[in-house]
Amino acid sequence: MKTNNLLTVKVMFYTLITIVGLIISSLVFLVIVSPGKPQAYRDEDGKILEGSISEKTFLQIGGVKQGMFIQSKDSTNPVLLYLHGGIPDYFLTKKYPTALEDYFTVVWWDQRWAGLSFNPKTSQESTTLEQMISDTKEMTNYLRKRFGQDKIYLMGRSGGTFIGIHAAAQFPELYHAYIGIAQMSD
Template structure:
């Protein structure tokens, strides 16, 4: 019994030492990331947006730079646990605002958690957040950069309120969810030819099952199986270090994120199955601001060919398509340095037009 107690004490001591090392390392890493750059800005806080507390972080190396609002995808998938690792790569040419949209991530609000999500609500939130950022930063206009759902969200905002924006940057550009799913399904039928296991997966999913979790998991597995998965190239940053050194997340924030993720996703699943169709960009080609796209040519999550066809029809003061060869849907994370290079090129291009 005595030896068991001694072993238990040693194990507890080792665990305590490991905990202290992790806590110390995290403190140092967070301390570095929480610093405000000289002549820049690094603040995080909540904004009351149409009766819902919504979290933003504003980070930039030069307070005089133009402001860029990053719209995460989903709908309903906040990226705040990791997005500082790639959005800060744009911070020398833009002051970057990252935003957890209504009731997701750090913006989860129990009293509003069951509220219905609609196109009108999201556009109203986007407009209100834009107005707040413009006032807070003293800017007459801002740039929008949207990924996946965020690209469709952002395009709709720019089309509806062009007076607020100086440019739109879409990546993993989504054009129309119905046609997007039909095209993916047709491609998946080709991929699964001669592959019985693949056909079994395909039988679990069809374009009309957008509110079925198991079907969506099968959809994702199909793309991973044939080399078109969102993160086929992995991440070009260390996910453990990124989470550990996140300056905006305490342990309780991570617990809350995991605890509430299913509850926060429920209204968005209904939106994905129904309301998202109302956000289609088909037939909406006239932009009053410059229109830019950064897309991977192997992206089937949001169909690359559709994005190219749409781009050709767009009328805008300026437009350019940047293509990441061999890139899939996770291009911001998997090839963030290359992606950042395109963002820098856009900033330079816009500056030359002033």
């Protein structure tokens, strides 16, 4: 009977050690290869392209922590701020590449209440057109300063066009051009 109990204890001990080892290995793997970390741009030899940028970052904008992905094969390229149409669509760029990062430093910004910037503690009352335009101006000024550019490009898709057209109209001195995709009107 003692032999069976000892065997059972040993099996349980080794099972527990195996489970703990798997959990620790999984956590280490997730930290090293985070699914939310964009891949770096590499040359033909597999080396990271000099001057490229591929990052996920967060910033306090309008008093709210907001996230974005910034990507470019050359971070001295003109900056293009992308305003999504309500549902952030950066995740589609892996399956449907845009090649925008060849010509621009693209900022895929998840605005308040969306994607990386979603926080249920953020007041819905703070999500007004005026606040979204103010956030866009603040983000624009951050990008101008960070990348040393007097003006940037502003591009909106669907619902993002409504914010984009207003921001471009109110602050034309900040933008080279405004680009509307599936432009909202009226």
